[in-house]
Amino acid sequence: WGAAAKQLIPVTLELGGKSPCIVHKDADLKLAAQRIVFGKLTNAGQTCIAPDYLLVHKDVKSELMRALKQSIQTFYGEEPENHPAYGKIISERHFERLIRFLQNENIVTGGTYQKDALKIAPAIIDEPDWESPIMLEEIFGPILPVIGYETIEDVIHMVQSRPKPLALYLFTNEKTVQRHILSRISFGGGCINDTLMHTATPYLPFGGVGESGIGSYHGHHSFKTFSHEKSVLKQTNLFDISFRYPSSKNGLRIIKKLLR
Template identity: 65%
Template sequence: MSLPLVREWTEPEIEEIVKMQKQYYTSMETRSVSFRRAQLQRLKEAVKRSEEEILAALYKDLNKSDVEAFTSEVGLVYQEINLTLKRLKKWTKPKRVKTALTHIGSKGWLQPEPYGTVLIIAPWNYPFQLVMAPLIGAIAAGNTAVIKPSELTPHVSKIIAKLIGDFFAPSYLAVIEGGLEVSQSLLKQPVDYIFFTGSTGVGKVVMEAAAKQLIPVTLELGGKSPCIVHKDANVKLAAKRIVFGKFMNVGQTCIAPDYLYVHRSVKPELVQAIREAVELFYGTDPVQLDRYGKIVNGKHFNRLLAYLKDGSILYGGTYNESLHKIAPTLLDKVSWADSVMQDEIFGPILPILEYEDLQEVIHTINSHPKPLALYAFTDSPEIQERITSSISFGGGCINDTLMHIATPHLPFGGVGGSGMGSYHGEYSFQTFSHYKSILKQTNLFDLSFRYPSSKNKLGLIKRIMK
């Protein structure tokens, strides 16, 4: 399979793109709501015209089936655009705030304004959706944008470059393809905002580079997202939803359940139900199934194979090296000392830990970096409250997996080591907007007690301000 040729961008060319975008931004062209709406409609039309090519590219790079590729990538982009078009006018309106007693006669409001030229650096696991979702927010807020797709999914990267290049001027939106050197050059540029999605390690590099120029950032990272199955859970339904969340995109999902904590009393039933769900979704030999995805490259494939040496394989464990495919695998008898429990797995391997005391689970999770997601399966409102209030995490679900990311009405983002900032729906608009505080004072009268020349004013000030 021939890979698309990638243009080699030089640092001076990248500097020129950023300079052009900054100049275009100062023209005020991007500020009007009508302009922003027109660009969002244009983006939607560009995606519609390229839809088949996008799906084909996702298949080439990640072996995603049309159904999975559309629902988890293209369809979510349409939803984001549609919601933004519907609500944009409301979002852009200044927001009035209350007037303090000390400020009688004045009016105060928050006025959203674009940051300017933003840099969006996207990952490879959802290489289309994780470019377009933040881009929609950047456009809606009135910014220009430089986009860096992942070089690990070259077919999708090429489609994004063509789609943006055919429909938008580079002074407004530009795609810069390339590897590490290109990323390093981009991080030197005086952009006004950086939106990065990727690993925690690279996120630290991005934040360090941004700090040198005091550039604000949103970091969408990852981590080991726990899934707790309590003894009162609906086990069969929990198994289906865990299999759905864990093995979508063969586990290459930042919010996939990374490991299971299951109550000892329901572990045998849950393991059996997971086996049945895997075979229902993917058959008895998923590695040979065309619509079952692949690991992105040899490096990640070999990294995952090493994890199969930890604990004992309870189910699955088969693989095809030439296809970079690994079957859904359950690992038993693992401990936190094993390599599979040290870093985010990002593959179709699910370690199972058992417990009797929920408090020990809470303590153990809290003793590790804060996860991007958490999932709890229990019918007890008290247990639900105990878990969600005792553990810090970016977002998650009760009695489900992944679905919190699919609604544009909930913000998506991490906390601590799993990231900072959030987006989706209105939260994307807010992420790419600075809210200016403005106070308009009246000229109809003037309160003299504020001035140094006023006499006997302390008593009045105390009465007003206490």
């Protein structure tokens, strides 16, 4: 960033943050659970666009929790930390940070770990406090806090009260709910009824907003980000706009009127 600034080179800065996943009461819960577990546990949760925490309507919370547990078992077996397709934590320092997140939390499944192998079984945390360590920084690991909500207004308030996320995932077929969330919450990019897949297409720009980054890239958008569009106006000589000149009568009044 500093080196680019010295040379005035255009940049795009992708950061991260606490990307919410929202499951409304009309969602296909079994499919939603599969796609959430896929998004959360890819690379053991160590991706900047992983669902960081889950907001679910209270009417379907218990059912979704069961579906999440079943999906974890289907993908990674009874002992995910021993499954060959399940990743490890990148470093001992990061491993210790994640273990601290589990302390004093209501773990409903998972959370066992192997320090020598740097593996943590996928953990679901039920109703953590918003001021607990796990809710104050990006998790970047296989731990999923789950919080129930009653109304979409509650969801909007919860997300808007925190820094703008890099991604947002919404599971619902209700068009009005989709419009409310997409129009009122600022985030970098995301999916409706899926996770992660918005980054798999070259036709959508990918990037953050506010605290989660600046600029965007992917496909043609990468070309635009790192290119300068040279703007040139070719003016006619057939007539002139005389009121723009200082000597023109009423010129300033006309320009002010046009600029309103």
